[in-house]
Amino acid sequence: MNLLTLLLALLPVLNGPDARLQVRFTEDGGALRYSVVYDGRTLVEPSLLGLQTNEVDYSALTVVSSDSETLRDTYTLNRTKVFRIDHEAVRAVLHCQNPQGRPLDIEWHLTGHDAAFRYCIPKDTETGSVRVLRELSAFRFPEGTSGFLTPQSDAMIGWKRSKPSYEEFYKLDVPLGERSQYGHGFTFPCLFRVGEEGWVLVSETGVDSRYCASHLSDYDPREGYTVAFPMPEENNGNGTVEPAFALPGRTPWRTLTVGTDLAPIVETTIPFDVVEPRYTTTRGYRYGKSSWSWIVWQDASMNREDQIAFIDLSAAMDWPYILIDAGWDQEFGHAGMEELVRYARAKGVDVFLWYSSSGWWNDIVQSPTDIMCDPIARKAEMRWMESIGIKGIKVDFFGGDKQETIRLYEHILSDADDHGLMCIFHGATLPRGWERMYPNYVGSEAVLASENLVFGQVHCDLESQNAALHPFLRNSVGSMEFGGVFLNKRLDRRNGEPGRGGRISGTIRRTTDAAELAIAVLYQNPIQNFAITPNNLTDAPAEAIDFLREVPTTWDETRLVDGYPGRYIILARRAGTAWYVAAINAGEQPVSLDVRALEARFGGTARVLSTGKEGLQSGTAAKKPLSLPKDDGAVLIIR
Numbered sequence: 001m002n003l004l005t006l007l008l009a010l011l012p013v014l015n016g017p018d019a020r021l022q023v024r025f026t027e028d029g030g031a032l033r034y035s036v037v038y039d040g041r042t043l044v045e046p047s048l049l050g051l052q053t054n055e056v057d058y059s060a061l062t063v064v065s066s067d068s069e070t071l072r073d074t075y076t077l078n079r080t081k082v083f084r085i086d087h088e089a090v091r092a093v094l095h096c097q098n099p100q101g102r103p104l105d106i107e108w109h110l111t112g113h114d115a116a117f118r119y120c121i122p123k124d125t126e127t128g129s130v131r132v133l134r135e136l137s138a139f140r141f142p143e144g145t146s147g148f149l150t151p152q153s154d155a156m157i158g159w160k161r162s163k164p165s166y167e168e169f170y171k172l173d174v175p176l177g178e179r180s181q182y183g184h185g186f187t188f189p190c191l192f193r194v195g196e197e198g199w200v201l202v203s204e205t206g207v208d209s210r211y212c213a214s215h216l217s218d219y220d221p222r223e224g225y226t227v228a229f230p231m232p233e234e235n236n237g238n239g240t241v242e243p244a245f246a247l248p249g250r251t252p253w254r255t256l257t258v259g260t261d262l263a264p265i266v267e268t269t270i271p272f273d274v275v276e277p278r279y280t281t282t283r284g285y286r287y288g289k290s291s292w293s294w295i296v297w298q299d300a301s302m303n304r305e306d307q308i309a310f311i312d313l314s315a316a317m318d319w320p321y322i323l324i325d326a327g328w329d330q331e332f333g334h335a336g337m338e339e340l341v342r343y344a345r346a347k348g349v350d351v352f353l354w355y356s357s358s359g360w361w362n363d364i365v366q367s368p369t370d371i372m373c374d375p376i377a378r379k380a381e382m383r384w385m386e387s388i389g390i391k392g393i394k395v396d397f398f399g400g401d402k403q404e405t406i407r408l409y410e411h412i413l414s415d416a417d418d419h420g421l422m423c424i425f426h427g428a429t430l431p432r433g434w435e436r437m438y439p440n441y442v443g444s445e446a447v448l449a450s451e452n453l454v455f456g457q458v459h460c461d462l463e464s465q466n467a468a469l470h471p472f473l474r475n476s477v478g479s480m481e482f483g484g485v486f487l488n489k490r491l492d493r494r495n496g497e498p499g500r501g502g503r504i505s506g507t508i509r510r511t512t513d514a515a516e517l518a519i520a521v522l523y524q525n526p527i528q529n530f531a532i533t534p535n536n537l538t539d540a541p542a543e544a545i546d547f548l549r550e551v552p553t554t555w556d557e558t559r560l561v562d563g564y565p566g567r568y569i570i571l572a573r574r575a576g577t578a579w580y581v582a583a584i585n586a587g588e589q590p591v592s593l594d595v596r597a598l599e600a601r602f603g604g605t606a607r608v609l610s611t612g613k614e615g616l617q618s619g620t621a622a623k624k625p626l627s628l629p630k631d632d633g634a635v636l637i638i639r
């Protein structure tokens with residue numbers, strides 16, 4: 001046995017709790033690499049580990065020793081796709097050192113289907129803080145792997161120079177090496193199909209004020225995809241791209257979720273498993289449904305009559321909330337808002353208010369501006385909100401992924417909790433474990449959301465494709481504030497009524513009503529701002545309105561039944577004793593939905609919302625399986 005084989009033999013192999021998942025290590029020429037094997041199949045090929053700080057270069061590493069323990073972890077989350085998480089995990093630490101003998105720990109967390117790792121930098125000298133210049137962490141995939149990816153945009157482009165905001169198109173099943181649209185790589189999460197061998201979802205979690213948010217670089221033929229930091233231009237050039245923290249300190253977790261099929265990808269809880277609450281709350285937060293005028297009636301609806309109409313809509317729907325969007329301050333002022341909140345609360349409806357995050361990092365004129373970025377103004381405003389009974393805020397138009405911006409999210413959340421305010425973020429980065437880290441966090445946009453269906457026909461044409469995609473990707477790792485479910489046929493205020501000169505306006509919805517109801521289940525966010533309008537109370541099918549009254553927004557369990565990203569999905573979510581099975585088809589091939597088999601699997605009798613000859617119909621299971629054409633969907637409520 002030569003020295004090299006001896007060293008290789010000494011490198012640890014980490015096994016997940018059931019030993020189907022394995023992480024192996026190799027050292028060659030000073031480079032430490034990991035690979036991920038599932039059921040004997042290599043899903044991630046040897047990929048670099050390491051990082052460089054302004055103090056120490058950890059890009060060459062040797063494993064000195066390792067230890068591991070199996071732990072049983074149980075916790076609850078009251079606002080996401082699963083309520084009670086109870087699983088076994090292997091926690092392991094690789095004690096490494098660089099050629100100068102400077103120590104670095106790499107901590108691993110392995111569940112049945114997830115492998116997560118982070119770097120822990122000790123305080124081994126007098127130095128008390130570091131800047132991280134670069135992370136080497138890489139993700140290399142076998143030949144034949146394809147990606148489901150969305151690009152990181154240029155900074156300071158788009159609406160009022162407010163990007164990057166994770167509002168880009170996805171490319172599906174593209175070969176490794178295809179360059180990203182802007183040349184800045186891809187935002188998390190990134191899904192990879194390793195030929196016929198399996199699937200890998202790559203993301204990160206545990207990002208708070210002590211680091212920046214990262215993304216994946218473009219593909220490098222040698223090292224694969226690597227962890228990339230924000231661009232200097234983000235946030236109008238303000239703030240560093242080199243995250244800094246005090247020693248001892250840690251990076252966020254890099255997460256890999258793997259499976260031979262897609263169920264582990266959809267059902268993973270790894271974004272929450274490895275993080276901890278940043279603070280506890282003394283407040284009780286209630287989740288549920290909300291209306292908002294802005295999505296279909298747009299800016300012109302920022303007036304008393306229209307806001308009253310939507311408060312009345314929420315009341316008629318038995319929904320607890322209304323979201324009053326941009327421009328309310330100019331229309332009502334604080335005094336007018338107090339009067340409007342009184343009206344809403346008398347109807348049993350509580351209010352969310354919109355704010356711009358900026359500031360000085362874009363050209364946003366939608367108001368209020370200059371409050372959420374300023375701790376003095378923010379705290380005073382939040383005191384006022386609490387005093388009149390506001391329950392939450394929607395903060396929009398953040399400035400990218402720098403540590404400076406992540407700090408702003410955390411400061412807003414922390415101040416808001418002091419005043420019993422929940423937080424929704426739009427024009428925003430992906431949440432990374434925030435549902436567990438921040439008790440008053442609700443959800444983030446970080447997706448081409450419902451507003452785009454109103455703005456452009458192409459988004460309507462892609463609506464079912466996205467509904468069949470996001471549960472595997474964006475919405476798998478975090479709550480998604482999409483703001484959808486339209487029952488208008490035309491997505492504007494007139495809904496098909498001819499306007500001036502007989503012109504019919506508004507983008508054309510392609511989906512069936514049943515497909516829209518499926519989206520209410522497929523998209524998960526603990527507060528759902530649904531896009532129905534007052535006219536839908538009388539012009540939409542009564543079964544649809546009844547369903548939107550009762551559909552839950554938080555779930556005890558989530559199970560993927562079948563699907564392929566962007567083509568179709570059949571997804572089951574449980575609330576209490578009822579299973580809601582939602583299906584949508586985005587492909588030309590009809591999708592078959594065997595109601596009897598689903599009743600047997602989930603144990604009960606189904607009420608079926610599907611498309612009949614006359615449109616939406618509600619009934620019990622037919623003998624034959626349902627066949628869903630393109631842009632159609634269905635919901636089964638099995639109890």
Ligand code: CA
Nearest residue numbers: 167426427445
């Ligand atoms: Ca947006």
